[in-house]
Amino acid sequence: MDAAEFENFLTLYEKDIYTFCRYLAKNQQAAEDLYQETVLFAFEKRDDIDAARNPKSFLLAVAAGKWKSIVRKASRRANIAPEFPLEPNIIDTAQTPAQLLEQKELTANVIAVVNRLNEKLRIPLILHYYNDFSIEEIAAALEIPAGTVKSRLHKARKTLKNLLEKEGINGYRE
Numbered sequence: 001m002d003a004a005e006f007e008n009f010l011t012l013y014e015k016d017i018y019t020f021c022r023y024l025a026k027n028q029q030a031a032e033d034l035y036q037e038t039v040l041f042a043f044e045k046r047d048d049i050d051a052a053r054n055p056k057s058f059l060l061a062v063a064a065g066k067w068k069s070i071v072r073k074a075s076r077r078a079n080i081a082p083e084f085p086l087e088p089n090i091i092d093t094a095q096t097p098a099q100l101l102e103q104k105e106l107t108a109n110v111i112a113v114v115n116r117l118n119e120k121l122r123i124p125l126i127l128h129y130y131n132d133f134s135i136e137e138i139a140a141a142l143e144i145p146a147g148t149v150k151s152r153l154h155k156a157r158k159t160l161k162n163l164l165e166k167e168g169i170n171g172y173r174e
Contacts, residue, residue: 006046010039013056016131020060023126024067026115034070038063054137061141064123071119109169113160121156124149 018035025031041062042049049055114122127133127141135153139146 017059037066113163124152125156
């Protein structure tokens with residue numbers, strides 16, 4: 001894949017990659033750094049990218065791998081930056097202003113609880129529900145067995161439900 005083909009390929013997936021980086025990093029600056037590292041790595045490996053074999057999965061797997069590496073480095077240095085929750089971005093124009101406000105508050109609460117989940121639970125949850133990845137795609141992206149993905153999704157949903165109930169947050173759907 002030459003540079004022009006790579007640029008076209010990246011144009012198709014850049015929004016999804018950046019959004020995933022935002023979910024992982026939880027703040028804009030870290031997400032931008034992660035996005036740049038992901039794109040740079042993908043550009044260097046552009047000859048290995050097979051456009052017929054779900055290239056979006058490849059890019060998201062690269063981002064997840066880069067994020068794990070960043071977290072390990074930060075952990076070793078014991079200098080972890082404070083985390084900030086993502087702002088909700090769901091807007092449904094068919095709702096009344098009161099319903100929109102209620103939905104925005106609910107979404108913010110759910111995102112805050114999701115952001116508190118352990119990374120092993122949070123990443124598969126985001127890939128499955130936000131990026132519509134199948135169990136097999138998540139397993140391939142994270143390089144773990146499909147059974148482990150199912151187990152982590154189950155535990156993440158259960159933990160999320162318990163945390164939301166504990167905090168008295170109503171109106172969520174599993």
